[in-house]
Amino acid sequence: MKKGKIGVQMMMLKGKVEELGVYETMRKLNxxxxxxxxxxxxxxxxxxxxxxxxxxxxxxxxxAALSAPLEPMLPGMEGETLKDNFDKIVNDCxxxxxxxLRIGMLPFNKMADKNKIMExxxxxxxxxxxxxxxxxxxxxxxxxxxxxxxxxxxLLDMMKNNTSKLGFELDVHWIQRAGEDPVKMIxxxxxxxxxxxxxxxxxxxxxxxxxxxxxxxxxxxxxTNLIEFAEIGEGNLDMKxxxxxxxxxxxQYFLIExxxxxxxxxxxxxxxxxxxxxxxxxxxxx
Numbered sequence: 001m002k003k004g005k006i007g008v009q010m011m012m013l014k015g016k017v018e019e020l021g022v023y024e025t026m027r028k029l030n031x032x033x034x035x036x037x038x039x040x041x042x043x044x045x046x047x048x049x050x051x052x053x054x055x056x057x058x059x060x061x062x063x064a065a066l067s068a069p070l071e072p073m074l075p076g077m078e079g080e081t082l083k084d085n086f087d088k089i090v091n092d093c094x095x096x097x098x099x100x101l102r103i104g105m106l107p108f109n110k111m112a113d114k115n116k117i118m119e120x121x122x123x124x125x126x127x128x129x130x131x132x133x134x135x136x137x138x139x140x141x142x143x144x145x146x147x148x149x150x151x152x153x154x155l156l157d158m159m160k161n162n163t164s165k166l167g168f169e170l171d172v173h174w175i176q177r178a179g180e181d182p183v184k185m186i187x188x189x190x191x192x193x194x195x196x197x198x199x200x201x202x203x204x205x206x207x208x209x210x211x212x213x214x215x216x217x218x219x220x221x222x223x224t225n226l227i228e229f230a231e232i233g234e235g236n237l238d239m240k241x242x243x244x245x246x247x248x249x250x251x252q253y254f255l256i257e258x259x260x261x262x263x264x265x266x267x268x269x270x271x272x273x274x275x276x277x278x279x280x281x282x283x284x285x286x
Contacts, residue, residue, distance in 0.1 A: 004247050006277060006285045007036025007064050009197065009257035012266045014041045022048050026055035032271055033286045035060055038195070038255045040067040040104060044080065049092055056096065064253040065100035065139070065169075065195055066093055070124055073107050082127050090134050100195060100253075101131060102139040102169050106146075114150050121162050128165035139167040139195050147178035160189065167192050171257070172242050173199035173229060182237065183245045190249035198242070198273075199257050200235030204228040229259045231269050233276025240280055254285070 008029060010017070016025045022042070029037065042048060044066070056063055068089050070082050082089060082101075093101060103124065110116040128138035146156035153161075160168065168189050172182040186193065204226045212219045232239055243254060261269045274286070 002247060003282075003285050004243070004252055004254050005036045005062065005064070006034070006198075006274075006282060007038060007062070007253055007255045008034050008270060009038045009040060009255045010042055011040040012258050012261065012269075016266065017042050017048075022051035023055045026052070026059055026061055028267055029270075030059035030061060032267065033274055034270070035286060036062040036064045036253060036255075038065040038067070038102070038253070039063060040102075044089075044092055049095055053096055063096040063098040064255065065102050066096065066098050067102050067104055069107070070103055070120065070127060071107060073105075074109055082131075083123075086130070090131070090136065093134070093136050099135060100137050100139060100167075102141050102195065104141050105143055111145055112148070117155060117158070118162070121159050121166075124159075124166050125163040128163070128167075132165060137167055137194070138165070139169045141169040141197070142171050143174045144178040147175075147180060160192070167194060169193070169195040169197060171197035171199060172237060173197075173201045176201045176237060177227060183241050186242065186245045186249050186251075193246070193249060194252045196242075196246045196251040196254050197257050198232055198239065198254050199259070200230035200232050200239065201237050202228045202230035202235035204262075228262065231258065231276065232256060232273035233280070234272065239277075243280075243282065 013025055039052065052063060055061060068080055068082050072079065072081055080089060089101065106117065106120060110120050124138065124140060131138050140159065142156060146154065146159070148155050150158065159166070170185060170189060170193055175182045175185050206222060206226060208219060208222055212222065246254060256270065256273050258269055
C-alpha cells in the first residue's frame with residue numbers, strides 16, 4: 001500500500017540545536033519516533049553538516065530537504081545563497097544524500113512588487129534547471145502572501161504557470177490563513193508537491209483583562225489576532241483529508257512545522273503531533 005514519510009521541519013528546533021547540538025537534537029527526534037527531517041535555519045557549518053550526516057546514519061533519519069535562499073533576503077544580508085554559494089550547497093546535498101532543496105520565502109524587498117516577483121520567478125526556474133543537472137529538485141515554500149492577486153490571478157498561480165521545473169512546498173496552515181481550501185489547492189498542484197508542510201490552525205484563547213475594555217482598540221487588537229499555529233490534530237484543519245489528498249497528488253514527505261509553540265517545549269509539541277498522527281492511522285509513515 002502506498003504511503004508517505006512523516007518528518008520534522010527543524011526550524012522549530014533551532015533553539016534546541018544551539019543548546020544541545022545537532023547530534024543530540026536528532027537523537028531526541030529518533031526517541032520520539034521521527035525518521036525524516038527538513039533542515040532550515042540551522043547554520044550549515046562544516047561541523048553541523050558532519051553531525052547531520054553522523055546522526056542520519058546512526059539514527060536512520062533521512063535528510064528529506066535542505067534550505068537555501070536564491071539570493072539575500074535583503075540586499076547585503078549575510079548568509080549562504082544559491083546565487084553565491086551554489087557549489088557548496090550542492091555539495092552539502094550530496095554529503096547528506098538529499099535530493100530536495102527549498103527556498104523558504106520571497107526576498108523581503110521583492111514582496112508586493114509584480115515586476116520584481118516575475119524576476120524572482122524566472123531566476124528560480126533557471127536555478128531549478130541548473131540544480132536538476134545535479135539530481136536536485138528545487139522547491140518554493142508558500143505562506144499567505146502568495147495569495148495576493150495581480151490582475152485577478154494569485155501570485156502562487158503566476159509562479160506555477162510561468163515555471164515547469166520549480167516545485168512547491170505547500171503549507172496547509174498558510175493556505176487556510178489566506179482564505180483558501182488546503183485540499184483544493186493540493187489537488188490543483190498535483191505532481192509538483194513532493195514536499196508538504198503539515199501545520200494545524202487553531203483559534204487561541206481570548207486573553208483579556210479589565211483594563212482592555214477601557215481601550216477598545218486594544219481589545220479588538222487581541223480579538224482579531226487569535227489565530228495560532230497548532231500541533232497536528234489540535235486545530236481545525238481536516239488533516240486526514242489533507243494527508244490523503246497529498247499522497248494522491250504526489251507528496252512524498254509530510255513535514256511537521258510549528259512556527260510558534262507559545263512557550264511550550266517544541267519536543268513536547270512534536271510528541272503531541274506524532275501521537276495524534278498515529279491515532280489517525282499513520283504509524284507506519286514514521
